[in-house]
Amino acid sequence: MSRAVRFNEVGPPDVLRVVDVDVPRPGKGQVRIRVKAIGLNRAESMFRSGQYLEQPKFPAGLGYEAAGEIDEVGEGVEGFSVGDAVSVVPAFSMNEYGLYGELVLAPAYAVVKHPANLSFIEAAASWMMYLTAYGALIDIAKLSAGDAVLIPAASSSVGIAAIQIAKMVGATPIALTRRSAKRAQLLQLGAVHVIATEEQDLVAEALRITGGHGARVVFDPVGGPTLAKLAAATARLGTIFQYGALSPEPTPLPLFELLAKLLTIRGYVLFEVTGDPARLNAGKRFVVDGLGEGALKPIVAKTFPLDDIVAAHRYLESNEQVGKIVVTV
Template identity: 55%
Template sequence: MSKIVRFHATGGPEVLTLDDVEVREPGPGEIRIRTRALGVNRADEVFRNNHLVELPSGIGWEASGEVDAIGPGVEGFTVGDAVSMIPTPINTPINYPIHGELAIAPATEVVKHPDTLSWEQAAALWGQYLTAYGALIETADLKAGDTVLIPAASSSVGLAAIQVARSVGARPVALTRSSAKRRRLLDEGAEAVVVTGEEDVVTRVNELTDGHGARVIFDPVGGPALADLIGAAAPGGTVIVYGALSSEATTLPVWGLIGKSLTIRGYKVFELTTDVERRKAAVDWVLDGLARETLRPVIDTVFPLEDIVGAHRRLESGSQVGKIVVTVPR
């Protein structure tokens, strides 16, 4: 029997339990992984509040660990390999819940990561960097000299976006609601930090760009603040919306959109991870950045598996800077 993170009712972090579950052998095309670290994501919060989920349910999108068993037809892996998992529509908690001591995953969604990474860093890898790469490099074609606005910059994806922007010579401007995070965001590579609610976003961005505005905006929030982001965009710029953290309605200033000839684009990482060629290019790009040390996963807090509830409470607090990770005992 293995300790598996599950919930028997939807709701807050307190619904999570550690259940003793018999984990099956891997089937054709699958790998069983003895996990060492689990990455906690906003998607986990959404999932455990999903009233359409069949209960009891497992949970989890990201983890790192060692190959424990290999199913029929799988090539390229050996028992003991250090691996981590890519979030895809196949590798979801409905089909493959991976938070627990043992996890089954489709071999196509498993990557052998560099041995220079700790287990915690490897569990904080693919969701954030593939999202930032796919949106900024592949979709927006971010280039040296471009200014990119990054709301919710202290999130794991926000910090990854800062690093991705820096790696190509672009200028990342971090947006945050907390002035307490300003120094940390500057230390993590932001060229400037705008504290929303204390500073006028449009005025400050115009000051930073000599009135040109930001060519790329990378927004996971939506809501009323999107109007200010559009106001801070450069003519011909690209606004990428990849989340809806705001609970308020999103107001779209149509005349601002038309007047600046902006492109506004919804983005989800699954459009990248479900395309074999695009995903390979993205994974290679991230691995190269890790090797060159232009990319470095930032860990906020590490919790033990027995405090999985505490990890989710930390996520919901919104006070983190980087990824929340849960370690699994050997």
């Protein structure tokens, strides 16, 4: 028996329970991992509350990211041995695999031997944020030196990853945050410019920073009425990636800006990349190289023990953190 997190109804963090479960031996194409650390993601709180891309099947587990050691290798799996230090890439349904637990199964294609310079906590904090940002900015937009990218919700783990990836390829990351309290920290984390959107004119500042041209790429997890301002701050022929819907308000289409500047507004989720083996492998290489070189450095806001999973999810939803929340096992 092993301890794991389960829930039997959608709802607030309080529906989560730590229970004893029987974890089977790994099947064909699977590995079993003795978990050391778990990375928390907004997608998991949405899954728990019934607001995600898929509905949970009860009793439900959850969790996309974990790091630990290989406990057993299933049939047909090559390249892994018992005791290997590994981390897991979000590339599966949480109705099939859930990584909130002491001992978990994972599909071998989603498992990576992370660089030796990473702690288990850092490794558990890496894959969702870096691959999400990589997929939009590098795989699709081909971000490069000289490009400017607007990054709303920049203090989130994915926002910080986008800042680091933009810097890694020589682009200019422009961090957006509601108030200036996080300005100094965002600059320290690599943002070249910071716009406090409740205190400054988003469009005027973005145009000033970019010499009147606007940003070629916008990487937005929020949506809502601010999309109109983002479109006004986007360059002609630019692309707006909408990868989340954190705003509870409707998201009107900025039709005038769309037509006048020939913009692309495109939906994007991580699984567009992780669901394609060739693109997933390219993403793994990019992130492993960046982590190994130190150009990508996971920022951990706070850690919680597994028994405090409810408190960890409450903190996840508080929006107080700068960086990743990790649960230790």
